[in-house]
Amino acid sequence: MRVGIVCPYSFDVAGGVQFHVRDLAGWLLREGHAVSVLAPADEDTVLPPYVVSAGRAVPVKYNGSVARLNFGPVTAARVGRWLEDGAFDVVHIHEPITPSIGTLALWQAECPIVATFHSSQVRSRAMQTVYPAFRPSLEKILGRIAVSEDARRTVTTHYGGDAVVIPNGVYVDRFAAAPVRPAWQGSPERPTIAFLGRLQEPRKGLPLLLEALPAITRAVPGVRLLVAGPGDQEAVRAAVPDGCSVELLGAVSDDDKAALFRSADLYVAPNTGGESFGIILVEAMAAGAPVLASDIPAFVRVLDGGRAGATFANESSGSLAEAAVALLADPARRAELSRLGQDRARQFDWSVVADQVLAVYETVLLGAPAKPRGAVSRRLEGLGRSLTQGLGDSLGRGARRS
Template sequence: MRIGIVCPYSWDVPGGVQFHIRDLAGHLIALGHEVSVLAPADDDTPLPPYVVSAGRAVPVPYNGSVARLNFGFLSAARVRRWLHDGAFDVLHIHEPASPSLGLLACWAASGPIVATFHTSNPRSRAMIAAYPILQPALEKISARIAVSEYARRTLVEHLGGDAVVIPNGVDVDFFRSAEPKQEWQGGTIGFIGRIDEPRKGLPTLIRALPEILRRRPGTRLLVAGRGDEQEAVDGLDEQARGQVEFLGMVSDEDKARLLRSVDVYAAPNTGGESFGIILVEAMSAGAPVLASDLDAFRQVLDGGAAGELFPVEDADALADAAVRLLDDPERLARLRSLGSKHVRRFDWSTVGRDILAVYETVTDGAASVAADERTGLRARFGLARD
């Protein structure tokens, strides 16, 4: 099958949607499908052979963060050329409601279109206001996927229609087989995310650290991600600062090793999450998860059975839960076991199969419509066969 995938966000800035598309493309290619991904990218960005650059992106505030998007006349021309050259059996667009390549592709494409909606934003006035502009493009979509029930709810409430829920995928064995790193072990709490993006919640974790250290001296916080490291620890005294280790941006391999090494993985996010792929990655690596009680996180953690939850932005509750976990080896072992079993439903072997089933449904439907149209034309011109 020839599959075209449209990535809305800049390929050179890591994010959950980009990782999802990268891993989906790799999974499909490994199964023997021909895949091309169109994505914004700076000129000097090294790209995998299956990624086609649509040109440089610009930063745009979107869903409580800053997304790097690509939109305009030049981008539209590149989209049309890519569609023409690709002659895809199915086009898979991610976030078609954002002002990005996905929307341009929706306008320009013909043939079967599958769209995946990642955003969870129940109060998006912008999406409601933009609906008249989006409607003609969205009506061309053959099938809709939402990565969670909360992303599906956003779609239904703002744009109408419905979607099948297929979660983000993870290569479970990649994380499970990673080698722990000795210097990252022993009374450690891990955090991975953009340091200076408030909704990732690092300030809440930093506020909780003094109480954690008071009750468990020697606990270390390992932080992986880009941002202003000095500003992140401004509120801590010198002793507490010495217990925070910033690792900067880490490779996929080191991310897996970090998650395999820590005693607890903390996800103190404050909102705007439709899924929580990092929770699945942590559980795949065997890291017990301590997460803020967001609807999407609660769903990923099986209602709290596969991880610990604490009230959003409550640093005292976070500290109490972290100490309680670190003091309870049996609870940590139980969470590792429950998490390892729970994540199998998110493995690409399952998620990829479900996405391919959607592709096959829309391509079969398109072939059936085309056959009916040919039969109608033959009958109209007296060429009907016996």
């Protein structure tokens, strides 16, 4: 099968959607399928051989975060060439209504289309403005996937139709086999807590964790917080409360991330919202880290209702501190959460998830009407030109403001 996968977010910056696209493409390639991924990327970005750059992205505030997106007439032409050259049996677009290359592919593709919706959100004002123009193209999607019930609810509420829930995937064995790093490994007297996320993104919850850290330190004087992720480390260092031990690791590789999870006594996910799934929890569980997470709905579902990991009241530093102290004082409970978490993570292994995605491809191909391959229809070309110009101007203004 010839599969084209479209990632709306830039491969320059690590993120859940990018990891999902990369890992799905790798699994399909190993299974013998021909795969090409189209994604924004800067010229100097080192890309896997199966990734085609759609050009440089610009930072835009989107869904409570800053996403690096790519849009406009020049990008539309690149998308069109990629579709023509690929002659795909199916095109799989991630986040098709994000104003990036996914919408351009949706307008132009003539082969069967599958879409995965990752986000859990209400529509933004910008999306409400342009949604009427998107509606005809959304009807081209023959297979809809949502990574969680929260994402599925977004689809059914705001975009019409339904979606099958297929979660994000993780190569569980890679995390389970990661080595323990002595420098990150704790001891009964000096346990380690790990955090991983974009440092300056408030919804990832680092400020909340730092707020809870003095109470944790008073109860467990030797505790160390290991903070990994891209961002301004000096700003974080300036925010560390007096008397608390925090080590800033910066952005980490996949191998280092797995080793961090394997080595820490406790992984804390203090995210405050805007999450539709929680792939980071699955990765931590796969590595055997006992997980403590905020009780936002997406995280509670990943943790099997709280059975595979502990939770605390969202946005409550006191609840976070109380739960962390209790777990650090209870090695048996942490060992139990580690075992239950690893069992739970197996349900999200790519060997399970990718088979479900492939089944959607096959179902879509069986039900798709036969269409001759050829140039993009004039109607969609005209629609694409007008909308890319308008949205491109809007994105440019947003990028200048951010």
